Amino acid sequence: MQQQQFELADPPSDAISSVVFSPTTSNQLLVSSWDKTVRLYDIHENSLRASFQHKASVLDCCFSDGAHIFSGGLDHCIKSFDINSTNESIVGLHDKAVKCVEYSLEKHMVVSGSWDCTIRLWDIRKKDALFGQYEIGEGAKVFALSLVHYKLVVATAGRQFFIYDIRNMSETIQKRESSLKFMTRCVKCMPDRRGYASSSIEGRVAVEFFDPSPEAQARKYAFKCHRKVIDGVDTVYPVNALAFHPTHGTFASGGADGVVNIWDGFNKKRLRQYPQYPTSIASLDFSRDGQYLAIASSYTFEEGEKDHPPDSVFIRHINENECKPRVITSSA
Structure with a gap:
């Protein structure tokens, strides 16, 4: 009989910012933390498979596929990690902390939201990855975002919500309080x-x-x-x-x-x-x-x-x- 619940071994040493399952398998889990790491676990084995490092606390992480990880945090940096080779690279930078990262399967892009009040899209297939930078508005620090198909919902300071179609980020579909x-x-x-x-x-x-x-x-x-x-x-x-x-x-x-x-x-x-x-x-x-x-x-x-x-x-x-x-x- 399968165990109803268990605790992961080798947890982060500081506050956890995000847990994210792989889009391709149920056994791989990413965990980002204020201890400056992104950790990859095999939950079926209850083991830490790999750990990747930032220079400052990590606020969010995501998979693009079963082999590539993206993360961002207080070092203003979006990093890419290859699970299989453990290669890492810097995708790009924001002017302030990166609060959120999500991956668009439809557009093959990473979407990032920052305390610098911008949303940035990164085409990870290209060396110069920055595809577009979009100002949300003065004081509109990004607190949370979520993506489904082409719809992007961005929650900002001041209790504002901005809804975009990521195929045309030059205008907001809806703005709501x-x-x-x-x-x-x-x-x-x-x-x-x-x-x-x-x-x-x-x-x-x-x-x-x-x-x-x-x-x-x-x-x-x-x-x-x-x-x-x-x-x-x-x-x-x-x-x-x-x-x-x-x-x-x-x-x-x-x-x-x-x-x-x-x-x-x-x-x-x-x-x-x-x-x-x-x-x-x-x-x-x-x-x-x-x-x-x-x-x-x-x-x-x-x-x-x-x-x-x-x-x-x-x-x-x-x-x-x-x-x-x-x-x-x-x-x-």
């Missing part, structure tokens, strides 16, 4: 390309749709989560992480309360809540086949410097029906 009243922590696009979910520091998640029609926009909603009553006081936790199941369309949320929830966004139901993890949930990702959920249990400093449990990555095996939407039947 967040449905949530406080700072955005995470944004993830739906696998079916219909919309996205976002989360905030104030214990809420919003579900939005790309279609600008009044009918579609009437279906958007937001809800409270990751809250608990402590000594009679309603305590609210940041929602740091979101991840969509690749086939069922349900999604996981992870909060600074150390809790992971699974949500059915279309029926507006919580499907389950896992037992509390040792500390804040910093990042989440489902494997490409939906059989595993990687959970970064890593203190996110919402209460400042304090003693906290070690930074860990847990791998949870997802049972066949664990993330399926519940069929709602009406009684005769």
Whole structure:
């Protein structure tokens, strides 16, 4: 019988910024960290396969295929690593920290978002990789971004969302203000390309749709989560992480309360809540086949410097029906 959950050996030595599964296999997992490393694990063997270094803390990472890794962080640098040869190279630079990196399979480009208030596209097939640089606006530091097919959603400071078609970045398809009243922590696009979910520091998640029609926009909603009553006081936790199941369309949320929830966004139901993890949930990702959920249990400093449990990555095996939407039947 398969183990329901296990902890990865050889975790990073500092805060975890991102966990990302390979797009080609369910056993390879990337973990980026404030300890300046990007680590590649084989989760089936529970072993550290390789480790790649930056000069400063790494804030995000992604795969392009099963063999190439891209990452960015506080050294303003986007680096490329080849898993098989361990060769590394610098793809390009931002003027400030690189907060997010994603790969577009359709365009064969890396998309990066930075605290320098720009989005940059990098054509990794060319030596001079910078394909385009796009100013978002003054003060629009990139906090999170997510890409599905040609749609790019960028969440910035000031609770602004910018939606682009990466085939034509010269103009914004839509500009929206967040449905949530406080700072955005995470944004993830739906696998079916219909919309996205976002989360905030104030214990809420919003579900939005790309279609600008009044009918579609009437279906958007937001809800409270990751809250608990402590000594009679309603305590609210940041929602740091979101991840969509690749086939069922349900999604996981992870909060600074150390809790992971699974949500059915279309029926507006919580499907389950896992037992509390040792500390804040910093990042989440489902494997490409939906059989595993990687959970970064890593203190996110919402209460400042304090003693906290070690930074860990847990791998949870997802049972066949664990993330399926519940069929709602009406009684005769």
